[in-house]
Amino acid sequence: MNYNKRSYRDLVRSQCQINPCVTGLAEHLGRGPGAASTIVSLDYPQSRHPAPIPLTITEADLAKLIHTTSTIHGRILLVENIQPHLISLLGENLDVDPVFFAGHITTDFKDIEKAPPPPSLALFPSQIAERGYLHLHYQQVLDLGSANQFRSSSYSLKSDSNVPRNVRRLPHLSGRQLALARACCSILVKKLKGSWICLILVDPAVKTVIETLHSGDRKAYPSMLLHGGFEDFVQSASFTSFTSIATNRSWDKKSILSSLIHYFRNQPPGFSASEPRILSFGYYPIRIVLAEWILYTHLMSRFFKYYEYTLHDIENRLHDSDIIDLQRWRRRSMQSEHKLILLSEFVDYWLPQEVDKQPWNLILKDIKHVLSQLEHYNRSLEHMVPVATSMVQLLDSRRWVLEAANVSRLTFIALVFVPLSWVASLFSMSENYSPGHTNFWVYFATAFPVLFLVLLLSAVKWDRVAGKLKEVAPLLSQQVRR
Incomplete structure (x- = not known):
């Protein structure tokens, strides 16, 4: 067997036996080519003032560019919407562990009986941190437009990308249809012959x-990002600099690729072009992801307001589907906490290597802040679900009372017509009592007293009659003895 002809896909297949969490990557590599990927190179030249030079490259030049690093300190390769064959190309030329690509490709949480869990769930946080692969999982809030076009649409949607991400449609708010889309940003640093990529x-x-x-x-x-996406975390320019510098700071915030190119124009804290560390490369992506998480927590707060029911509008607002949505929010909140805990563990693991720890201490505080918000909403969900369930039961009880009242009306109608029909059937045995004959008046003379007697007996409260009889029975027995 010629081992030199083995491909990266063969490596992934063999790795599935050791790490089942890469099974999703093996399936993804078997797919055909999708939409074109966007590849941008940010080169750090060997000069006194290294500044990244963005350059858009083609897939054909990628393999050659990876090994052309003699004139630079290193290079950042930004790949948007990666195709399966690009994963194989990068994996073979950079000797990448399949677990890294699996952590980026597989982000959905399928049932355990259908597929192995993704690396973010299959591995311990300490294992993920020591491997040096930074996966930033987050949720993006989408605005799908008017809610009228989604009246009969499915809850589960997908993004139109080479790596389809789960998109979950939420209950509409104020006539707008919002959705949550999973997203991932993955970072890997490799050393190559005195340089880095x-x-x-x-x-x-x-x-x-x-x-x-x-x-x-x-x-x-x-679809589009709600309100244009995340908030810029860089300090705003003063009015003086705004009027004196004729530069345009705007960029396409809908694209994280465009955002990273914009932010990497400036060196992140603790960055060294000669000896960079993974945390310095992750500074701007982490800031962007945390800004997305802040918007996500505000969305949770808005939906909690939506689910705060009162007895006044319980009949108009509360439905069984709301209970399902609350359960989904609780599960979603637990998954979100897990993602942020993985990020916190990663920063804690690599923080001792940083000379300037102040920026990362602030980031850890921001992660803690978002986690505290999620924990607060998770506790609120624990209390809200049983309350909403009780209200649904109360609503069902009200409906049962109304149905019981309708049954009482039908019973009363039956009490009226049953005696009349019984008497009619009795007199139908003789033609002299049928309508138009001389004895027809006997029907009314008999039917109405019987009807009156039946209604009278139905109106009697027999429990009270039984009580009276119990009280009178001792007196009657005494009189009998006398």
């Missing part, structure tokens, strides 16, 4: 979400 994988902007219909057809909906 930092590989950063990012998802493309979610401009279209896909719904798979029961017939197998696909339906597309346009």
Whole structure:
């Protein structure tokens, strides 16, 4: 057997036996080519003032560019919407552990009986941290437009990208249809012959979400980031600098690729072009992801307000589907906490190597702040779910009372017509008592007293009659003895 002809896909297949969490990567590599990937190189030249030079490159020049690092300290490779064959190319040329690509490709939490868990769940936080692979998992809030077009749409949607991400449709708010899209930014640093390469994988902007219909057809909906995306975390320019410097600081915030190119124009804290560390490369991506998490917590707060029911509007607002949504939010909150804990563990593991620890202490405080918000909402969910369940039961009880009242009306109607029909059937045995004959008046003379007697007996409260009889029975027995 010629071992030199083995491919990166063969490595992934063999790795599945040792690490089942890379099974999703093996399946992904078997897919055909998708949309074109965007590759941007940020080179750090060997000069006194190293400044990154962004350069968009083609897939054909990628392999050659990886090994051309003699004139630079290092290079950041930003890959957006990575294709399967690019994973094989990068994996073979950079000798990348398949677990890194698996952590970026597999982000959905399938049932354990259907597929192995992804690396973020299969591995311990300490294992993930010591491998040196930084995976930033987060949620993006999407605005899908008017809610009228989603009346009968599915809850589960997908992003239109080479790595389809889960998009979950939320209950509409104020006539707007919002959704949550999973996203991931992955960072890897490799040393190559006196230089370095930092590989950063990012998802493309979610401009279209896909719904798979029961017939197998696909339906597309346009989407955009809610309110234009995350908040800029860099200090705003003063009015003096705004009027004196004719520069345009705006960029395409819908794309994390464009955002990272914008931020990497300036060196992150603790960055050294000659000896960079993974935390310095992760500074700007972490800041962007934390800004997305802040928007996510505000969305949770808004939905908690939506689910605060009162007895006044319980009949108009509360439905069984709301209980399901609350359960989803609780599960979603637990998964979000897990993602942030992984990030916190990663920063703690690599923090001792940093000379300037102040920026990272602030980031740890920000992570702690977001975690405290999620924990608070998770506790609120624990209390809200049983309350909402009790309200649904109360609503069902009210409906049962109304149905019981309707049954009482039907019983009363039956009490009226049953005596009349019984008497009618009795007199139908003789033609002299049928309508139009001389003895027809006997029917009314008999039916009405019987009807009156039946209604009277139905109106009697027999429990009170039984009580009276029990009281009178001793007196009657005494009189009998006398």
